Amino acid sequence: MRRYIKIFSTFARACLVRDMTFRVNFLLECLTSLGWMSMNLAFYLLIFSFTPEIGRGSGWSREPFFAFVATGLIINAIVQTLFMPSASELTEMVRTGGLDSVLVRPLDAQFLLSMHRFDFSSMANGLVGLGLLIWAVLRFPVAPPLIAWLLYPLLIVCGVAILYGLIIMLAAATILMGRNQSLYDFWFYITNFSRYPAEIYAGPWGDPLRTVCTFVIPILLVVNVPAGTLARPLSGEAWGMVVLTFAAAGISIGLSRIVFQAALARYRSASS
Amino acid sequence: MSTTANSERSLQASHGWFSGVRSWWRMLVICLEERLAYRTDFALGTVMRFLPIVTQVFLWTAVFAASSRTDIAGYSRDNIVAYYLLTMVTRAFSSMPSLAGGISRSIRDGSVKKYLIQPVDYIGFLLASRIAHKLVYYIVAILPFAAVLFFCRGYFPPAPDGLTIAAYILSLLLSFLLGFFLEATLGMIGFWFLEVSSIIFAYMLFQYLLSGHMFPIDMLADIPTGLTGVSLADIVRLLPFEYTAYFPAAVWLGKITGWELVRGILIEIVWLVIMIGVCRFVWWRGTKRYSGFGG
Numbered sequence: 001m002r003r004y005i006k007i008f009s010t011f012a013r014a015c016l017v018r019d020m021t022f023r024v025n026f027l028l029e030c031l032t033s034l035g036w037m038s039m040n041l042a043f044y045l046l047i048f049s050f051t052p053e054i055g056r057g058s059g060w061s062r063e064p065f066f067a068f069v070a071t072g073l074i075i076n077a078i079v080q081t082l083f084m085p086s087a088s089e090l091t092e093m094v095r096t097g098g099l100d101s102v103l104v105r106p107l108d109a110q111f112l113l114s115m116h117r118f119d120f121s122s123m124a125n126g127l128v129g130l131g132l133l134i135w136a137v138l139r140f141p142v143a144p145p146l147i148a149w150l151l152y153p154l155l156i157v158c159g160v161a162i163l164y165g166l167i168i169m170l171a172a173a174t175i176l177m178g179r180n181q182s183l184y185d186f187w188f189y190i191t192n193f194s195r196y197p198a199e200i201y202a203g204p205w206g207d208p209l210r211t212v213c214t215f216v217i218p219i220l221l222v223v224n225v226p227a228g229t230l231a232r233p234l235s236g237e238a239w240g241m242v243v244l245t246f247a248a249a250g251i252s253i254g255l256s257r258i259v260f261q262a263a264l265a266r267y268r269s270a271s272s
Numbered sequence: 273m274s275t276t277a278n279s280e281r282s283l284q285a286s287h288g289w290f291s292g293v294r295s296w297w298r299m300l301v302i303c304l305e306e307r308l309a310y311r312t313d314f315a316l317g318t319v320m321r322f323l324p325i326v327t328q329v330f331l332w333t334a335v336f337a338a339s340s341r342t343d344i345a346g347y348s349r350d351n352i353v354a355y356y357l358l359t360m361v362t363r364a365f366s367s368m369p370s371l372a373g374g375i376s377r378s379i380r381d382g383s384v385k386k387y388l389i390q391p392v393d394y395i396g397f398l399l400a401s402r403i404a405h406k407l408v409y410y411i412v413a414i415l416p417f418a419a420v421l422f423f424c425r426g427y428f429p430p431a432p433d434g435l436t437i438a439a440y441i442l443s444l445l446l447s448f449l450l451g452f453f454l455e456a457t458l459g460m461i462g463f464w465f466l467e468v469s470s471i472i473f474a475y476m477l478f479q480y481l482l483s484g485h486m487f488p489i490d491m492l493a494d495i496p497t498g499l500t501g502v503s504l505a506d507i508v509r510l511l512p513f514e515y516t517a518y519f520p521a522a523v524w525l526g527k528i529t530g531w532e533l534v535r536g537i538l539i540e541i542v543w544l545v546i547m548i549g550v551c552r553f554v555w556w557r558g559t560k561r562y563s564g565f566g567g
Contacts, residue, residue: 032470032477039486047335050335050344051339052338185321189323192323193323193326196330196334202333202334
């Protein structure tokens with residue numbers, strides 16, 4: 001384990017050195033990332049100029065909703081910084097046979113494939129997310145209790161774990177399909193469901209979708225549960241969701257490991 | 273003598289025409305083979321593009337439910353869903369994936385120089401190959417598009433009259449050309465800067481926001497700019513971006529009619545002419561300062 005932590009920190013240091021070598025490019029990447037985020041925030045502000053809350057009686061009025069958005073920014077920033085750059089390289093590695101060189105190394109293939117490249121410019125959004133969270137929480141009519149603050153970072157870790165499990169399963173699909181250029185697109189589209197409160201998915205189509213996105217692909221737990229812990233009182237149902245999120249995180253990590261190993265076992269080299 | 277020369281010329285002309293058709297046909301076949309080589313990936317990608325619409329449908333349903341309004345900026349909930357679906361159709365015409373990036377890359381790696389020494393018009397070649405790419409895309413994507421639009425037909429108002437449909441088709445074709453020349457010009461910035469990926473990304477952001485892809489531009493009509501009587505929507509409408517998403521969708525939904533529609537089409541044509549001129553000028557200036565060495 002200590003060996004892996006040491007390798008992880010070496011990779012992180014190397015990526016940071018590379019980013020700092022091209023400082024202007026790093027700064028531009030931070031700015032474009034912030035630009036995308038600002039556009040979304042402007043869109044939400046526009047929505048709140050038409051409505052007092054999102055979903056009748058849902059409780060997601062402006063400040064709680066911005067705490068929700070901030071939570072999403074923090075979780076996505078962690079995932080984009082630590083895992084996405086490596087995962088997006090996998091597509092070409094499978095197609096060109098570059099994966100072979102990873103498999104012959106005396107290290108765990110999943111570790112090496114999912115954590116060898118980092119994108120520190122994505123952290124900019126996470127920092128803004130933290131600022132937005134503080135701004136929103138200070139405007140809550142009732143301050144979140146201590147237990148909510150204790151649970152919040154743990155639930156953030158669970159959200160990251162669920163998304164990591166999803167990335168690994170998509171990577172496994174890439175290995176099985178030979179090429180999956182839509183991997184990044186699919187990631188974007190599926191995580192799109194987690195961008196809004198679960199309460200919006202209601203009605204004859206929304207209820208089944210909400211059930212699938214909570215219990216089958218637990219994408220709705222990722223942001224909803226940590227944000228809900230801060231923004232709403234911790235009732236009996238809320239505790240149930242907290243327990244479910246912890247369980248979903250554990251299952252995501254375990255299941256993705258099994259699927260990834262099975263995909264690797266079926267991998268046929270593309271190189272000569 | 274003159275009869276022989278004329279017949280030779282006409283033979284050459286017909287040979288040239290045939291060879292042109294053959295080149296186009298070859299380009300189409302290559303594009304089709306390229307697309308179909310990884311068909312699972314392609315089919316998955318086409319269907320997945322509709323997923324964000326699902327979220328938008330639920331989001332706007334929740335917004336309308338909480339606000340107790342029947343319309344927002346002149347759009348009912350059904351109108352907004354139809355609008356998002358129609359902008360997807362427009363984007364299928366006006367979006368140019370990898371065009372700007374491809375041009376800047378060809379400048380950076382020097383492959384552009386073959387177009388400078390061969391009797392081939394680079395912009396014309398790019399346009400022809402983009403038309404081929406789009407045709408192939410429509411052949412493959414028409415089924416998922418038709419299925420989604422049929423499934424969501426309840427959100428659409430009754431079909432407009434023939435003239436409006438003609439104006440809609442014209443605006444779509446113009447949006448294709450406008451999108452092409454906007455992005456081709458952007459890619460040619462590569463003559464001045466080696467790395468333009470950040471500039472392209474910044475352009476994409478503005479394009480996404482200002483084209484009406486994110487929400488109908490009419491929603492900005494009540495947002496003041498500080499200038500008397502001028503809203504944010506008025507400023508956005510001064511730019512060419514709305515023609516690459518908002519305009520055709522608004523035409524189909526009957527939000528732009530009569531003289532306003534004619535004026536809109538004319539402005540779109542003017543923007544197209546301006547962008548063709550700018551693109552040609554930037555190419556001319558860029559190739560004058562470009563230096564290529566080696567094979």
